[in-house]
Amino acid sequence: MASVAVIGGTGMNQWPGLVVQKQLLVETPYGAPSAPLLLGKVYGIQAIFLARHGEGHRIPPHGINYRANMWALKQAGVSAVVAIAAVGAIAPWLPPGAVAVPTDVIDYTYGREHTYSDGEHAELKHVEFTEPYSERVRRELLHGALEARVDIAESGVMGVTQGPRLESTAEIKRLKRDGCDMVGMTGMPEASLARELGLDYAGLAVSVNWAAGLGSGDIHGEIHQSIEAGMAKVRAILERALPALRARDEVMDS
Ligand code: HPA
Secondary structure, rough: OOEEEEOOOOOOOOOOEEEEEEOOOOEOEEEOOOOOEEEEEEEOOOEEEOOOOOOOOOOOHOOOHHHHHHHHHHHOOEEEEEEEEEEOOOOOOOOOOEEOOOOOEEEOOOOOOOOOOOOOOOOOOOOOOOOOHHHHHHHHHHHHHHHHOOOOOOOOOEEEEOOOOOHHHHHHHHHHHHOOOOOOOOOOOOOHHHHHHHEEEEEEEEEEEOOOEEEEEEOHHHHHHHHHHHHHHHHHHHHHHHHHHHHHHHHOOO
C-alpha cells in the first residue's frame, strides 16, 4: 500500500523519477479527481502522485475539485501528503528559487467546495485547524532538506488567493499587513480538507516570483527564471524525506 502521496502543481505537473506501475482511475462521491492517481516506485519506495492541475495543466486553481482529490488519496490508502505549490514571495527572506515549509495559512478564496461537512454527504464536524499542517510531515521535510544540504525556510504564513489572476499591489500590501509571507492559489481548501479526512498534510512552497509590487515588475519573467531551480530543490528534499515518512508508516502499520 502506498501510504505517501505527493500533489504536484505548477512546475511539477509530472514527477520525474517516478516509475509508474499503475494508473488509478478513482471515482468519489464528489466526482473525479484532477487526474488518475499515479502509483509507482520512486527513491526505493512506493508512492502516489497526483497532478493538481490535471494532465496538461489545464484546470485553474478555482476549478480544481479539491474534495475529490483528497478523497481519492484517502481511498487509495494514503496517510501522509506532501503538497508542492509555487508561490509569490512577500517576505524578503524568500527570494525566487527559495523553498519554505509553511507553518500557517490564511484563506482568501471564495466559492470553492471547501468542506465535506456540507449538510449532505457527511455529519457536521468542526475540525481543529489551529495548526493547519502536520508537524510529523513538516519535520521530515525539514530533516530531508538538512540531509540534502538544501537551504530552506523553516516556517512561514501562506496566503491563498482565488486566482487565476495575480494580485494587485494593494492586495499584496494587505496580505503583508495580515502577516502573510507568501501567496499562492491552491493551498486552500486542500489543507483543511486533508484535516477533515485525517490525512497528515504539509507542503513545500517554492518561491517563483516576488509578489505584485515587490519585484522587478516582470512577474512572468521571474517565474520563468526561477521555477526550475526551486523544483530541483524540491526533488532533492523529497528524495530524503519520503522514504523516512514511508518508514514511519511501516512501523505504525506493523
Ligand atoms: N500570487 C499568487 N499565486 C502565485 C504567485 C503569486 O504571485 N506566484 C505563484 N503562485
